[in-house]
Amino acid sequence: MKKLLLCALCAALPLLAACGALDVIGNDSVTAFDEMLNVLPAAADGDTWVLTAPDGAAAFVWSGDFGKTDAYDVWLELDAAPFTAAGLDPARLPAGMAQGRRLVAGVSLGAQTPAPETSASPVLSYGQIVTRARTRIGYHAAMDHFGVDLDGGFMFEWARDMTANDKDIVFVLDPEVFRRAGVDVGTVEGWTLATVETMDEAGRPVEVEKLLKPFDIG
Numbered sequence: 001m002k003k004l005l006l007c008a009l010c011a012a013l014p015l016l017a018a019c020g021a022l023d024v025i026g027n028d029s030v031t032a033f034d035e036m037l038n039v040l041p042a043a044a045d046g047d048t049w050v051l052t053a054p055d056g057a058a059a060f061v062w063s064g065d066f067g068k069t070d071a072y073d074v075w076l077e078l079d080a081a082p083f084t085a086a087g088l089d090p091a092r093l094p095a096g097m098a099q100g101r102r103l104v105a106g107v108s109l110g111a112q113t114p115a116p117e118t119s120a121s122p123v124l125s126y127g128q129i130v131t132r133a134r135t136r137i138g139y140h141a142a143m144d145h146f147g148v149d150l151d152g153g154f155m156f157e158w159a160r161d162m163t164a165n166d167k168d169i170v171f172v173l174d175p176e177v178f179r180r181a182g183v184d185v186g187t188v189e190g191w192t193l194a195t196v197e198t199m200d201e202a203g204r205p206v207e208v209e210k211l212l213k214p215f216d217i218g
Contacts, residue, residue, distance in 0.1 A: 023130075023134070025137065025138075025146070026134060028139075028146070028160065029130060029137050029139065030126065030127050030130060032146055032158060032159065032160045033126050033146070033158060035162065036158045036159070036162065036168065036169065037051070037123060039162065039168075039217050040169070040217050042122040044122075045061075047063060047064050047068040047119070048061050048062065048063050048064060049061065049062055049063075049064060049122040049125055049126075050077075051122075051169075053171065053213060053215060054215050055190060055213075055215075056079070057079040057190050057213070058077065058079070058171045059077045059078075060075075060076060060148075060156040060171070061075050061076070061077055061106075062074045062075075062122075062126060062129060063109075064119030064120075064122075064125040065119050066109050066110065066128070066132070071096065071104075072104070072106030072107060073106070073108050073109040073110075074107055074109065074129060074148060075104055075106020075107070076104070076105050076106060076150060076154055076156060076171060076173075077102050077103070077104055078102065078103040078104075078105075078171075078173075079101070079102070079103075080098065080102055080103050082188050082189040082190055082191065083103065083178060083183055083188055085188075085189065086178075086183045086184045086185070086187045086188045086189075087182045087183050087184050088178065088183045090181070092180060092181035092182060093178075093181045094152075097177075105150060105151075105152065105154045105173075106150050107133075107150050107151050109129070109132055110132075129148065135149075136148055136150075137149075140198070142197075143157075143159075143165075143167070144160045144161060144164065144165055145157045145159055145167075145170070146158055146159075147172075152174055153172075153173065153174025153176070153208075154172060154173055154174060155170075155172040156169070156170075156171060156172070157169065157170040157172060158170075162217070165216075165218070167214040167215070167216065168215060168216055168217045168218050169214070169215050170213065170214040170215075171212070171213040171214075172210050173191070173210065173211040174210065174211075175209050175210065176209070178211070185211060190213060191211045191212065191213050192212045192213070192214075193209065193210075193211055193212075194209070194210055194212050195207050195209060196208055196209070196210045196212075
C-alpha cells in the first residue's frame with residue numbers, strides 16, 4: 001500500500017498561541033478553506049453547509065449555528081453502498097452511524113450559539129470551528145494540509161496551496177471501524193486503504209491504516 005502523510009492533530013504538534021493574530025495555523029486554515037470553497041462551493045442546507053465530493057459519495061458538513069443542529073455540529077456523510085457491497089453489517093457499526101443509505105460520523109461542539117453574522121457564509125461558519133474548537137484544527141507541513149479532527153480516526157483535510165498539491169481535499173476514515181462491521185476494507189469502491197504516517201501524542205512519527213478518498217480539484 002502506498003504511504004501518505006496526513007495532517008497530525010493540533011494537540012500533537014508544537015503550535016503558536018492559539019488565539020488572535022498569533023494563531024498562524026488557525027488563521028491560515030481559514031484562508032485555505034475559503035480558497036477551496038471558491039473552487040468547490042458548499043451548498044446551504046438549513047442551518048448547515050455541505051461540501052460534497054466530486055464523485056458524490058462523501059460530504060463534509062458543518063453547522064452555521066451550533067445551537068440548532070441535532071446530534072453533530074461537524075460531520076462526514078458517506079454513501080453506504082460501497083461499504084455494503086464490501087460486506088458491511090450496519091448493525092455492527094457504532095450507534096447512530098448507519099442512517100439508511102448514509103453513514104454519518106461527527107462531533108458535537110456544544111450548545112454554543114455564534115454571532116448571527118457567522119452563519120451568513122460557509123467560511124465564516126468554518127471560522128467558528130477554529131474559534132470554538134481550536135484543538136480540532138491541525139496542520140502537517142509534509143503534505144501541506146489543514147484538517148478537522150472528527151474523533152475516532154475520522155477527518156476532513158484540505159490543501160494549504162491547491163496549485164502545489166494534487167490532493168486538494170481528502171476524506172479520512174478509520175478502517176478498523178468498518179473491519180469490525182464485516183467490511184473487506186481493501187475492496188471498498190472509491191476508497192483507498194493506505195498506510196499513513198502521522199504523529200502520536202508525544203510528537204513521534206507513527207504509521208496507521210486509513211481509508212482515504214482524495215481529490216484534485218484545483
